[in-house]
Amino acid sequence: MHDIKLVNEVEQALFDALSKRGRVNILIAGKTGVGKSTLINAIFQGQLATTGQGRPVTQNTREITKADIPISIFDTRGLEAAAFEETLDALEKLITLRRKNPDPQHHIHVAWVCIAEDLRRVEEAESRLVTMLARYIPVIGVITKARADQGFRAIVQELLPDARNVVRVRSIPEELDDGYMLKPMGLQQLVDVTMEVVPESQQNAFTAAQKVDMELKKRRSHLVVGSAATASAAAGATPIPFADAAIIVPIQVGMLAQITAIFGVPLTKGFLTTLIASVITGSGATMAGRTIAAGLLKLVPGAGTAAGATISATTAMAVTTAFGETYIFTLSKLFDETRGEPPSDEEIIKRFRDELRGRQ
Structure with missing residues (x-):
């Protein structure tokens, strides 16, 4: 007979989920006043540019991080003429040094080079910066404070041939003199273009850190549910006696941990333990695997939990799918209600429990 203690499975699930999510590092460069901080706050969770911790890594570059957000922003200044040569040399040394680290989590994975649309020009410093960066990492040109293109994007593309793409963005609403309101634009496209060039091993981290594209979080999470459902079906390939149903529980725990990580919710042992225990039976952290399995089976009409009953591959897959998709x-x-910022642990647990009960 198989049984587990929930707290043991949670510890392993946390380690696996955070390892699979990894970390992404983005270099963002641009002259003073181009709107880098506003762009960072518009794209990423947690008002990162405002509330994140910054530490200098070169004289003109600081690394911005924040607890529970799996991204480092390398904010680069000093593109003005007086400091440019020093900035360019220091940046190249920083990128090459980090590339030598055998752990790709330490590499810089993509660069955004920001140019304000209202300036209507690409300076030699920006062109040289893109050329240097493109030798090592993908570069995306970002035209900030977009109002009227008037052919400027095409000019930027021509003058920055090494950039993978050029995206026009408006990070925040802007009211014109006549009262007309310009809405934010281009943020979704910038997320899409960045996802195309970020290494696969960093894509879950970028998905988690950004708050613009909820569909991206959902798509990545659906893949997790599909994999977990397949694993559950394999476990039930030979019908499992209900008394042994706890063997599929680690799959459910790992699935919830990975989805939580992909959505960018702070992932802790206490949260995950309480989430699983409370939504199934309201029990505490020592709840046994058979108790969890009994609660999960209620999600599938007709699955049955009677003594002597068995769980087939089809039932195991259905239980896993129902559990995972309800969580997504x-x-x-x-996240729609909070405009992309993580809701509280208490709210997630309450709403998940209510959704599960509504589907039984």
Whole structure:
């Protein structure tokens, strides 16, 4: 007979989920006043440019991080003429040094070079910067404070041939003199273009850190549910006696941990333990695997939990899919309500429990 203690499975699930999510590092460069901080706050969770911790890594570059957000922003200044040569040399040394680290989590993975649209010109410093960066990492040109293109994007593309793409963005609403309101634009496209060039091993981290594209979080999470459902079906390939149903529980725990990580919710042992225990039976952290399995089976009409009953591959897959998709649905609704910022642990647990009960 198989049984588990929830707290043991949670510890392993946390380690696996955070390892699979990894970390992404983005270099953002541009002259003073181009709107880098506003762009960072518009794209990423946690008002990162405002509330993140910054530490200098070169004289003109600081690394911005924040607890529970799996991204480092390398904010580069000093593109003005007086400091440019020093900035360019220091940046190249920084990138090459980090590339030598055998752990790709320490590499810089992509660069955004920001140019303000209202300046209507690409300076030699920006062109040289893109050329240097493109020798090592993908570069995206970002035209900030976009109002009227008037052919400027095409000019930027021509003058920055080494950039993978050029995206026009407006990070925040802007009211014109006549009262007309310009809405934010281009943020979704910038996320899409960045996802195309970020290494696969960093894509879950970028998905988690950004708050613009909820569909991206959902798509990546659906893949996790599909993999977990397949694993559950394999476990039930030979029908499992209900008394041994706890062997599929680690799959469910790992699935929830990975989805939580992809959505960018702070992932802790206490949260994950309480999430699983409370939504199934309201029990505490020592709840046994068979108790969890009994609660999960209630999600699938007709699955049965009677003594002597067995769980087939089809039932195991259905239970896993129902559990995972309900969690994705819950997080999606909450993130829509919070405009991309992580909701509280208490709100997630309450809403997930309510959604599960509504589907039984």
